[in-house]
Ligand SMILES: Nc1ncnc2c1ncn2[C@@H]1O[C@H](COP(=O)(O)OP(=O)(O)O)[C@@H](O)[C@H]1O
């Protein structure tokens with residue numbers, strides 16, 4: 393349900409972000425403005441589809457996906473001061489400290505024992521972010537409940553580090569959540585990097601828990617991402633995918649984000 397105040401607020405933000413609502417926007421795609429506001433009065437026989445309805449009610453949801461240390465947080469930082477856009481970073485701090493416990497660290501030390509613990513908590517915190525109301529027309533999230541399951545849970549399971557019963561319980565939770573809650577996404581921005589690039593960036597970032605990550609782990613995550621988002625042969629893809637070559641240095645990435653702002657923001 394959209395409350396009138398919220399709709400007014402969105403209109404205001406939109407006009408600040410991209411000018412008057414009658415202007416042409418859209419980059420060849422259906423205009424977000426057109427799909428966000430004028431259809432408010434549509435009746436019973438509306439031709440509005442589920443995607444349009446979602447945008448109208450929840451705004452546009454963009455998930456930035458990619459391997460560990462591929463540059464997702466840096467991408468969110470770049471867009472964070474865009475008017476009309478709110479960023480939601482991955483809650484890694486929570487995964488490192490839940491009531492004094494560090495499930496992320498425990499998982500890297502002993503994935504067989506703690507994989508379920510970490511991924512249960514990741515699933516909960518991602519669900520929280522997906523369902524958090526945003527007053528901005530665009531919500532930009534770092535990863536999603538989908539990659540938590542299709543990449544990280546699958547990797548644990550396929551590499552023999554998660555017991556069948558743990559995998560079954562997580563899968564039951566995941567399937568119940570996605571059929572019961574509206575977690576729709578409008579665009580996935582996939583930052584495609586080589587595992588070697590990520591390995592180098594991960595070493596430079598120096599997150600304590602991740603010291604034990606070998607290059608092979610990044611290869612496994614990379615290939616799951618490629619199968620899911622590029623080849624699209626493994627699991628359902630919840631939204632159109634925009635692939636960005638993210639191997640370039642920070643300066644080049646910023647230039648690319650600036651030049652492709654409209655397509656990245658699904659405008
Ligand atoms: N394009 C880039 N070139 C070089 N270093 C980068 C680039 N993007 C990010 N970094 C650095 O790599 C590390 C990981 O980046 P980050 O944005 O935290 O990745 P992620 O959120 O995907 O884990 C950080 O130290 C960051 O400053």
Ligand SMILES: O=c1ccn([C@H]2C[C@H](O)[C@@H](COP(=O)(O)O)O2)c(=O)[nH]1
Nearest residue numbers: 459460461482484514539540544602
């Ligand atoms: O479902 C998940 C999501 C993330 N992780 C791990 C991978 C990294 O060590 C951290 C944070 O990821 P970044 O790519 O640096 O943002 O969390 C996981 O194990 N399971």
